[in-house]
Amino acid sequence: MASSVISSSPFLCKSAQKDLGFPKSSQISVHRCQKRAISRKIVSVMAPQRSSSATGSVKTGMTMTEKILAKAAEKSQVVPGDNIWVNVDVLMTHDVCGPGAFGIFKREFGEKAKVWDPEKIVVIPDHYIFTTDKRVCHVALAQEGHCRPGEVLLGTDSHTCTAGAFGQFATGIGNTDAGFVLGTGKILLKVPPTMRFILDGEMPSYLQAKDLILQVSVLSLLQHLSPFTASELLTGPFGHMSEIIGEISVAGATYKTMEFSGTTIESLTMEERMTLCNMVVEAGGKNGVIPPDATTFNYVENRTSVPFEPVYSDGNARYDHYRFDVSKLEPVVAKPHSPDNRALARECKDVKIDRVYIGSCTGGKTEDFMAAAKLFHAAGKQVKVPTFLVPATQKVWMDVYALPVPGAGGKTCAQIFEEAGCDTPTSPSCGACLGGPADTYARLNEPQVCVSTTNRNFPGRMGHKEGQIYLVSPYTAAASALTGHVTDPREFLQ
Secondary structure (H helix, E strand, C coil): CCCCCECCCCCCCCCCCCCCCCCCCCCCCCCCECCCCCCCCCCECCCCCCECCCCCCECCECCHHHHHHHHHHCCCCCCCCCEEEEECCEEEEECCCHHHHHHHHHHHHCCCCCCCCHHHEEEECCCCCCCCCCCCHHHHHHHCCCCCCCCEEEECCHHHHHHHHHCCEEEECCHHHHHHHHHHCEEEEECCCEEEEEEECCCCCCCCHHHHHHHHHHHHHHHHHCCCCHHHHHHCCHHHCHHHHCCCCCCCCCCCEEEEECHHHHHCCHHHHHHHHHHHHHHCCCEEECCCCHHHHHHHHCCCCCCECCCCCCCCECCEEEEEEHHHCCCEEECCCCCCCEEEHHHHCCCECCEEEEEHHHHCCHHHHHHHHHHHHHHCCCCCCCEEEECCCHHHHHHHHHCECCCCCCCEHHHHHHHHCCCCCCCCCCHHHHCCCCCCCCCECCCCEEEECCCCCCCCCCECCCCEEEECCHHHHHHHHHHCECCCCHHHHC
């Protein structure tokens, strides 16, 4: 990862600026990272650290999230709990919330009012409107170059936090806030405190980012109730952890930033980082964020020429620290009916299932299908339950049919899925992730048991209110499809 460098002229706030008013245009002097030059010269937007003439003290450092919000609010320093007006870089809405947001905008600003900046508004059909460009918004935002380090991205969907994988502040907002942003380009936000998760160690070949976020969110919750350190919890009697989880709610990171770093994170691809940040909201998080590095820049610069300014945390920033040895983790599942009802996959081997669903913004990306195909190919067997495949975007759908799966003799995902007896990959959409009308593809219309790569398993989430949903990684989903029971993927990958 590139080291942070203090700009010769960090951003300054106008002295006459009032904290309670909209931020006025301030003087900003930062290096703009140009396409193809990003990895060679990176400047972190740093808060000025001036000594106090009275005490000689140095201002407390800021976290990534605090720096991004400070810059967007045109302030030199912010601390958790500050309420600040923030300039928005990108606003995303979709077919579900868009009509409501635009209705509020017209009601409050006038029928003939113009939005603040049409170039910064992205509208994506992904839930119920079926068009030729239908795609899951959170994956499409990244693929189409709207996710950029150091920026503020808001969306009328709770999983907008996915974009934090690119080193930006990204969070979901409601229709009322979106209507206000449409007219002004600004939003009032409270600066969240930050929980820092340092994940080190070699990633086992049978684990994926979905396993990491399920584990990390559980252990961060346990930390609030346990006298042990995260490391002690991790290396202790983890097999009995599921007995404790049932007493814990999905609130361990409520209105907090979950920042991920460490050697394991640095080894992850962008799509796996997106999975990690996608589910911070399931732990109550305001946003998730990962420091941008060469992996980030390579992805972004191949999709946009818009300049951006990467940001990194100061060494003396305020954090609650949690450290994990990833090499000791095992594949996990979230049992019905909550994402925090976790257990080891091997502990659920007696759970008979009726179907498998691979898709959504969490588990419907190209690499998710590649992983499932890899396991199917290694096993060389047919699935024992209906297995539904829902690509997140048209590009993912094309990848499923065109890209060869590594180590599979040139076969594509689609060919491997067909040989394994899976359902034919359907057109891109959110699909049954949030239930939808009765005719939604792969919806649970009966009280069945479903293993799914989606992100929520509350009653009725995928359709029938008595359906049971087990949240898993693509590896575990594929393994379970082959046995008809919840299955640890190590049965086929080792």
